[in-house]
Amino acid sequence: xxxxxxxxxxxxxxxxxxxxxxxxxxxxxxxxxxxxxxxxxxxxxxxxxxxxxxxxxxxxxxxxxxxxxxxxxxxxxxxxxxxxxxxxxxxxxxxxxxxxxxxxxxxxxxxxxxxx
Amino acid sequence: xxxxxxxxxxxxxxxxxxxxxxxxxxxxxxxxxxxxxxxxxxxxxxxxxxxxxxxxxxxxxxxxxxxxxxxxxxxxxxxxxxxxxxxxxxxxxxxxxxxxxxxxxxxxxxxxxxxxx
Numbered sequence: 001x002x003x004x005x006x007x008x009x010x011x012x013x014x015x016x017x018x019x020x021x022x023x024x025x026x027x028x029x030x031x032x033x034x035x036x037x038x039x040x041x042x043x044x045x046x047x048x049x050x051x052x053x054x055x056x057x058x059x060x061x062x063x064x065x066x067x068x069x070x071x072x073x074x075x076x077x078x079x080x081x082x083x084x085x086x087x088x089x090x091x092x093x094x095x096x097x098x099x100x101x102x103x104x105x106x107x108x109x110x111x112x113x114x115x116x
Numbered sequence: 117x118x119x120x121x122x123x124x125x126x127x128x129x130x131x132x133x134x135x136x137x138x139x140x141x142x143x144x145x146x147x148x149x150x151x152x153x154x155x156x157x158x159x160x161x162x163x164x165x166x167x168x169x170x171x172x173x174x175x176x177x178x179x180x181x182x183x184x185x186x187x188x189x190x191x192x193x194x195x196x197x198x199x200x201x202x203x204x205x206x207x208x209x210x211x212x213x214x215x216x217x218x219x220x221x222x223x224x225x226x227x228x229x230x231x232x233x
Binding site for chain 2: 035037042043044045046047050091102103104106107108109
């Protein structure tokens with residue numbers, strides 16, 4: 001069975017601090033995909049990144065960066081110099097295999113609050 | 117344009133009412149999804165349509181009836197709902213997987229906040 005664990009339920013930091021959101025996953029598939037989504041108070045889930053299991057290269061996009069480590073089954077997300085607009089619930093998600101590829105398994109989410 | 121639209125934004129209905137939620141995308145995606153999200157919980161998959169055919173039903177009660185009239189539209193018909201069905205209903209779309217090895221990201225709409233009284 002596939003599982004995603006986001007152990008941090010809530011994080012609160014002051015603006016301009018760096019913050020890392022943890023994501024640990026479990027899967028028996030050799031081919032799988034990992035995602036991060038942002039859900040602001042408006043409710044819409046915003047796609048941030050997709051990473052496949054064969055590509056462990058870390059990625060940076062502006063203030064956002066992702067660290068994928070298969071050895072520890074982790075896909076952590078770091079926001080550098082956080083801003084109030086980063087306040088949202090962040091979900092890590094996993095989909096796997098060919099037949100299961102349309103199904104996303106979400107973690108419980110981390111509620112991030114950036115205080116001015 | 118990565119936009120998925122949903123109507124209405126808010127819906128209040130009684131347990132004997134019949135209503136429908138609508139979702140539309142114009143990204144050429146051939147897979148569309150319905151999710152249910154309760155407060156402070158992650159989205160839960162309800163249905164998946166692939167090429168306008170129902171491919172996944174996550175054992176959803178029959179009071180929820182999905183419909184995919186064409187590749188751009190997805191409806192969710194509601195009948196005889198219970199108060200515990202009150203939630204945010206999210207629609208999403210993605211490129212389909214037919215013939216492809218990959219798994220594509222899903223793009224979500226803003227949701228319909230449903231209250232059953």
